[in-house]
Amino acid sequence: MTVNSSRFGELEVPSDAVLDFPEGMIGVGGNRFALLSREENGAFKWLQETAQEDLALPVTDPFQFFPDYEVVLSDEEAQRIGITDPSQAEVLVVVRADEDPGQVSANLLAPILVSAGVGHQVLNEATWAPLREPLLSGGRQEVAAG
Amino acid sequence: MLTISRRVGERILIGDGIVIEVVEVSGGSVRLGITAPKELRIYREELWERVKAENEAAARADFNAPGARPGPA
Numbered sequence: 001m002t003v004n005s006s007r008f009g010e011l012e013v014p015s016d017a018v019l020d021f022p023e024g025m026i027g028v029g030g031n032r033f034a035l036l037s038r039e040e041n042g043a044f045k046w047l048q049e050t051a052q053e054d055l056a057l058p059v060t061d062p063f064q065f066f067p068d069y070e071v072v073l074s075d076e077e078a079q080r081i082g083i084t085d086p087s088q089a090e091v092l093v094v095v096r097a098d099e100d101p102g103q104v105s106a107n108l109l110a111p112i113l114v115s116a117g118v119g120h121q122v123l124n125e126a127t128w129a130p131l132r133e134p135l136l137s138g139g140r141q142e143v144a145a146g
Numbered sequence: 147m148l149t150i151s152r153r154v155g156e157r158i159l160i161g162d163g164i165v166i167e168v169v170e171v172s173g174g175s176v177r178l179g180i181t182a183p184k185e186l187r188i189y190r191e192e193l194w195e196r197v198k199a200e201n202e203a204a205a206r207a208d209f210n211a212p213g214a215r216p217g218p219a
Contacts, residue, residue, distance in 0.1 A: 023187060025201050026189075026194060026197040026198055026201060027194060027195070027197060027198020027199075027201055028198060028201045028202055044209075054205070055205055056205060057201065057204050057205055058204060058207075076184065079184060080184045080185060080187075094200065094201060094204045095204060095209075096200065096203050096204040096207055097204070097207040097208060097209040097210075098207065099208070107197070107200050107201075107204070109193075109196075109197065109200075110197040110200070121197075123189070123193065123197070131196055131197070131200055132200065
């Protein structure tokens with residue numbers, strides 16, 4: 001399908017790259033996002049809303065940057081989204097870019113869980129789940145030490 | 147905005163599926179019990195606002211990391 005993006009222009013996206021987000025992203029909406037990546041091993045991907053050209057979020061695999069990151073959901077939330085074991089889902093976190101590489105951060109509080117073509121942005125109830133964690137911090141041990 | 151007075155143990159019904167009960171009142175704080183259809187998401191407002199602001203900032207930010215810009219599929 002063809003997707004218009006204010007960031008990337010007109011994109012041709014294979015339909016299996018389009019994910020349904022029944023409740024959208026928290027506070028910003030959207031219902032169908034194309035998961036875009038250029039390089040197989042690139043660190044970052046984008047979730048581009050297929051009908052809202054202005055809505056695209058950069059995302060990454062949190063475990064590349066934070067090996068001890070955990071996603072914990074309440075039983076109610078897990079049941080609601082139909083994912084009882086977060087390890088069965090693909091986990092992505094939203095990246096907030098910054099001119100200063102040291103300030104580029106990941107949102108570990110509200111990860112995105114993707115399973116069977118459906119995505120949900122959830123609130124992580126793990127004890128370590130900062131809203132803005134510098135990508136280069138390496139994770140919680142270094143934060144605790146610093 | 148509708149304003150309703152309730153005592154501890156009393157409830158408010160919103161439609162047929164949402165029940166809010168005053169569980170405890172202590173000092174300046176109120177504990178509420180909420181029963182709602184499971185497909186509804188329930189947030190503390192300030193947490194929702196912080197995540198919303200972060201999503202908006204991420205969607206706006208310039209992003210020039212190598213390999214981050216997708217090309218034509």
